Amino acid sequence: MIKVNVDLQERSYPIYINTDYSQIGKCIHSAKLTGKMVLITDTNVDKYQADECVKAFVEAGCEVNKFVIPAGEENKNLDTMRDIYKFLLGLKLDRSATLIALGGGVVGDITGFAAATFLRGINFVQIPTTLLAQSDSSVGGKVGVDFEGSKNIVGAFYQPKFVYINVSTLKTLPERELRAGLAEVVKHGIILDEEFYEYVDYNVLKIFNYDEAVLQYIAKKNCSIKASVVEKDEKEGGLRAILNFGHTIGHAIETVMDFKLLHGECVSLGMVAAMRMALYLEMIDQHSVDRVKGTLDKIGLPTKLEGIDVDSVYNQMFYDKKIKGSKLTFVLPRKKIGEVIQCTIDDEDLIKRVIASLGE
Ligand SMILES: NC(=O)c1ccc[n+]([C@@H]2O[C@H](COP(=O)([O-])OP(=O)(O)OC[C@H]3O[C@@H](n4cnc5c(N)ncnc54)[C@H](O)[C@@H]3O)[C@@H](O)[C@H]2O)c1
Numbered sequence: 001m002i003k004v005n006v007d008l009q010e011r012s013y014p015i016y017i018n019t020d021y022s023q024i025g026k027c028i029h030s031a032k033l034t035g036k037m038v039l040i041t042d043t044n045v046d047k048y049q050a051d052e053c054v055k056a057f058v059e060a061g062c063e064v065n066k067f068v069i070p071a072g073e074e075n076k077n078l079d080t081m082r083d084i085y086k087f088l089l090g091l092k093l094d095r096s097a098t099l100i101a102l103g104g105g106v107v108g109d110i111t112g113f114a115a116a117t118f119l120r121g122i123n124f125v126q127i128p129t130t131l132l133a134q135s136d137s138s139v140g141g142k143v144g145v146d147f148e149g150s151k152n153i154v155g156a157f158y159q160p161k162f163v164y165i166n167v168s169t170l171k172t173l174p175e176r177e178l179r180a181g182l183a184e185v186v187k188h189g190i191i192l193d194e195e196f197y198e199y200v201d202y203n204v205l206k207i208f209n210y211d212e213a214v215l216q217y218i219a220k221k222n223c224s225i226k227a228s229v230v231e232k233d234e235k236e237g238g239l240r241a242i243l244n245f246g247h248t249i250g251h252a253i254e255t256v257m258d259f260k261l262l263h264g265e266c267v268s269l270g271m272v273a274a275m276r277m278a279l280y281l282e283m284i285d286q287h288s289v290d291r292v293k294g295t296l297d298k299i300g301l302p303t304k305l306e307g308i309d310v311d312s313v314y315n316q317m318f319y320d321k322k323i324k325g326s327k328l329t330f331v332l333p334r335k336k337i338g339e340v341i342q343c344t345i346d347d348e349d350l351i352k353r354v355i356a357s358l359g360e
């Protein structure tokens with residue numbers, strides 16, 4: 001079993017990476033979790049993954065109750081929270097209780113928020129089952145729900161006691177979701193680690209063949225890269241913004257396309273756009289742009305969006321909650337893959353030219 005530590009003083013926690021649930025008992029023991037456990041999952045994950053996971057907890061001597069929420073982003077809201085709270089109330093939990101999030105980012109975010117708020121905070125464990133959750137959302141402690149059409153607008157920073165990644169859960173994940181998760185993986189390489197970027201590019205085929213050694217190495221590197229950023233900037237004061245590479249234009253496309261494309265697919269388009277913007281600003285060469293586009297094409301992620309509505313995407317960017325004042329901030333590669341800087345850009349023609357290039 002591989003272990004990565006997220007170092008956040010008294011909120012530090014380990015991420016364990018494995019190919020099954022055989023070590024779950026040991027992890028519970030080292031986290032000193034002794035109270036009742038409630039596993040929260042969604043309808044899809046329940047179908048494919050929950051039995052094996054619950055069995056591992058029972059074999060480790062835990063008392064586990066399961067609560068299944070409907071799958072889908074549209075259920076990451078306060079109505080589902082209310083159902084979770086009601087279920088927890090019925091179990092007469094005390095503060096030694098633990099909520100286990102078994103699922104993707106939706107389950108992780110909502111379960112984490114329930115754990116952060118129920119009885120003013122109970123224990124929380126994450127068992128992420130999508131590539132996005134294994135590489136991104138389970139590291140960093142952002143938890144929350146959507147409200148009145150605004151994504152993740154109600155929430156908290158709340159760190160789990162541990163994260164347990166079982167890479168074999170990816171085998172039942174729809175392939176489109178696996179591809180989308182790879183966008184964030186590629187992003188981690190581009191922002192901080194060229195060698196890891198190369199590794200991912202070289203191993204695309206093995207990823208889709210669920211090569212366990214490759215999947216475990218990717219999980220380890222992803223968690224280490226994201227943890228290194230979060231450790232320096234837990235509450236998003238500055239550095240953490242580099243994780244938004246590909247997201248300024250990506251988010252806008254996601255909204256303009258009415259969420260018909262997956263988040264990772266929009267981030268893929270956003271990364272191509274960011275690379276081109278850096279090229280136009282002479283911060284990077286054509287070869288680097290072609291390399292990134294080539295990797296994303298190989299994965300099967302979109303790098304082109306025919307008929308893109310340039311004005312709508314441009315205007316949408318100004319609604320993004322991460323924008324300070326009226327200027328747009330972009331995270332752009334500097335000189336090479338593996339290094340980025342934040343740039344404030346108010347050249348409307350340049351931004352529109354970059355968005356338009358996605359349609360060509
Ligand atoms: N907290 C953070 O830092 C952070 C970061 C990025 C994204 N997010 C959030 O994460 C969410 C997206 O996460 P996601 O992409 O994991 O989506 P998701 O949780 O909706 O999962 C995607 C789909 O795959 C299904 N699924 C999950 N695991 C499966 C498995 N092993 N086998 C079969 N089906 C499976 C789910 O039921 C769902 O239908 C968004 O709500 C986003 O806001 C949070």
Ligand SMILES: [Zn+2]
Nearest residue numbers: 184247263267
């Ligand atoms: Zn993202």
